[in-house]
Amino acid sequence: MNVDVDLAPLREYLAAEGADGYLIDDDASDADQRYVSGFTAPDPYQTLVTADGVHLLVSGLEYGRAAAEAGADSVSRRAAYDYQRLVAEHGQYEGKLRTLAAFLEDHGVDALSVPRTFPTGTADGLREQGVAVTVEPEGIVTDIRATKTEWEVERIRASQRANEAAMARAEELIATADIEDGTLVHDGEPLTSERVTEEIEVTLLRHGCALDETIVACGADGADPHDRGSGPLEADELIVIDIFPRDKETGYFADMTRTFARGDPGEEARRRYEVTHEAYxxxxxxxxxxxxxxxxxxxxxxxxxxxxxxxxxxxxxxxTGFIHSTGHGVGLDIHEQPSVSPSGGDLEPGHVISIEPGIYDPAVGGVRIEDLIVVTEDGYENLTEYRVGLEPTTDARE
Amino acid sequence: MNVDVDLAPLREYLAAEGADGYLIDDDASDADQRYVSGFTAPDPYQTLVTADGVHLLVSGLEYGRAAAEAGADSVSRRAAYDYQRLVAEHGQYEGKLRTLAAFLEDHGVDALSVPRTFPTGTADGLREQGVAVTVEPEGIVTDIRATKTEWEVERIRASQRANEAAMARAEELIATADIEDGTLVHDGEPLTSERVTEEIEVTLLRHGCALDETIVACGADGADPHDRGSGPLEADELIVIDIFPRDKETGYFADMTRTFARGDPGEEARRRYEVTHEAYxxxxxxxxxxxxxxxxxxxxxxxxxxxxxxxxxxxxxxxTGFIHSTGHGVGLDIHEQPSVSPSGGDLEPGHVISIEPGIYDPAVGGVRIEDLIVVTEDGYENLTEYRVGLEPTTDARE
Incomplete structure (x- = not known):
C-alpha cells in the first residue's frame, strides 16, 4: 500500500475555496481515485477527501476487502445510509444519489469540490439535494501523483523488469531470424510485427503485466511515432520497438523503446541512430x-x-526530424505529469519520467531510444537495465 | 463497422426534451461512445448526435483514421475550430471548452442532452459559454445497445470461439493432471489456479483477446461467486472456471463458465451439478x-x-444456494442490458444474454454452468459450442 501519499496541496485548495470536501465518483480505471483511495474495485465507488481524512463509500460486496486493504481512514458501506430502501423508493439512480448525499452529510460536507471528469449526473443530482458542487480546474491530485513515493518507484521498477524481459524476447527474435529475400524469417515463416507483438504480450503476461497496445514498426511505419506497425520485418531497415506494459496487480506502468536493424540499414540510418543516442x-x-x-x-x-x-x-x-517531446511522466497512467517538453516546468525528486528522443523520416525510417528514470536531488537514477545498441543481440539485459 | 445502429429512440427523446443534440465527451473505454461513433481512439474525443447525423470532433492525429474508419456522418478536427489559438489564449482547459462550444454552434446546438457520466468540467464550462446542458437520466444509448445487430452477434460469436479455446486448454490441464496426495500436479508442480489462469490468458492472447481477470476457483473458493481463486487445485473438489474475454480489435466480450471435478467430489456435489444443469x-x-x-x-x-x-x-x-441472478446482457460491456433477474423486462430478438445458474455452499463448493445466447423470435440461438459435463475431457469443443 502506498502509505506516503501527501494530500496537503489538495487540502490547502479546499480550505482556500471554502469547500468541505473533494469527491471522486468513478471506478478504479481513474488513476486519481486509485491513488487517493489506495483501493481498486471493478465497479464504481466514491472517495471523499476532507480536512480530517479519506473516506470511502463502497458496495456491501466490496466492504470487507476495502476495510482490510484500502489506504483510507474510514470505509462505509452503502447499506449504512439506507441504500436499499432509497433505491426501492426513488429508483436506482435517484436512490444512489440520496445515499451519497447522506454519506456527505454524515461527514459534514455541504460544499464540494470535484474533478473535471466528475459525472454531471452526480453533480447536478447533488446540487438538487442542496450540496454546492464546483469543479477543481487545475488537476491538483494529478499534480500530486507526479511525485512518486519510494513505494511507487519500486512498483514502476518492477514493471520495467517485466518490460526488459519482453524487450529481450523481441530482440532475440530479431537477432536470431534468418534472412530470406530481404525479409526476416523464423521457423520458415516471415517474422511479422504481429508475431513479435504476440511474443511480447505473452512474455509480459507471464511476468504479471498486460498492455493494450505495443509498437513494432519497421521502415516507413516506424517514421510515424503512432504507427503500431504491421507485416513482415525487413532486413536493412530500422525497426522501432516501444513497449509500455502495466502491472496487473499494482496498476503501475513502465515504458521503454529500442531501435534495431538486421543487415545494413545504411549510413544515414546509422548516423541518425548515433545522433539520437547523443540526444538521449x-x-x-x-x-x-x-x-x-x-x-x-x-x-x-x-x-x-x-x-x-x-x-x-x-x-x-x-x-520529419524530432517531431514529439522528449518525455512524459509515467505512473498509474502511461502519460502523466510532469511534461518533458517546451512547456515542462521544474523537475522534482521523485518525478518518474521517460527520456525518448527520436528522428523520423519515411524515406529512412524511425529511430527512438527510450529509458525510464527517476529524478533525484542532483541527477537521476535510471530504472532501465537494458543495453542501447542498433545491432540486436541475445544478451541485452544488464 | 456496425452499420445498423438505430438511434431513433435517442432522437425521439431529444425532440421531446427540446434538445438540439446529445454529446458524449469521453475516450473509447466508454462503450456508449464507441457504439455511437463506430470509432475508438486512445485519447478522448467527442461524439455529437443531432437530428441529421452523428458528428465527431477529434485531434489532428486521429483525423485521417476517423474519417476513414468511423461510422459517423461527419468528422471534424479541432484545428477547424481554431483550437491552437484558443489554447494559446485561454489555456488548455478553457481553450478546449471554447473549441467544443464552436463545434456545437457549427452544428446549430444551443441545448444539449448528455449522459450521466458526462464530465462536470465540460458541462459547467459549456453552461458558462451559454449552452443549456441537461442530463439524460435513463441511459437510452445503453438500452439501444442491448439489441445487437447481426454484425455485433458475429463479433460476440468470434469472442466466444476464442473463449472456447481457452476453456479447452484449462479443461485439458485439469483432465490430464496427475493426482498426488489429493492435489492436481502437472510436470511435477502443483497445478494452481494461477497456472491455469495464466494458460487461459496466453491462449486468449493468441486468439486476439484479452481479459482483466478470470475465475479458476476450487472448493470453498468456488462457493463465493466473486472469488478469483488461488493456490493448488484439489482432487475430489468442485472447480469453477468462468472466463469473460474481450476481443482486442472489436471490443466485444464473451462469457462462459464450466465446473469440473477430478476424482470423486461426492454425491451431494454431483447432485448439485445435476440440479444446476437442469436449471440451466x-x-x-x-x-x-x-x-x-x-x-x-x-x-x-x-x-x-x-x-x-x-x-x-x-x-x-x-x-448459500442460488445467490445471484440468472444472467445479464453481454456486448461492448461485460455486464450490460438486459437483466435476467427478478427485475428483468421483456426479452427482444437480438438481445445477447448469459444463462448462468449456480448453487453455492462453502461446505460443498460451487457449481455454475454458463452459456452465451442470442434471443430469437421463438427461442434462442446458443453462441456457445462447448460440452457441459462435470468430468473433464480433452475434446469438449463441439
Missing amino acids: EAALETVAAGVTGADVHGAACDVIEDAGYETLRSDPNTE | EAALETVAAGVTGADVHGAACDVIEDAGYETLRSDPNTE
Missing part, C-alpha cells in the same frame, strides 16, 4: 531537481539540430 | 422474444427450489 545522453545529463522539463527537452533538441535535423523547435510545422 | 436447461427452454428476464430467472429458481436449495427468491438473506 544529453537529455539524461541535463536531468536534476530544479532543472525544467523544457531544459531537458532543449538539450535533446540542441544535439539533433546541431546534427542538421529539424525539430519542432526549429520548425513547428516539420513532419 | 429450464432457463434456456423459457427464453424467447416477449418472455421477460424475470420469467427466465424464475424458471431457474423453480428447479433449484424444487430440489430443496435456497434461492434469493425463497430467502433474500440466504448466503
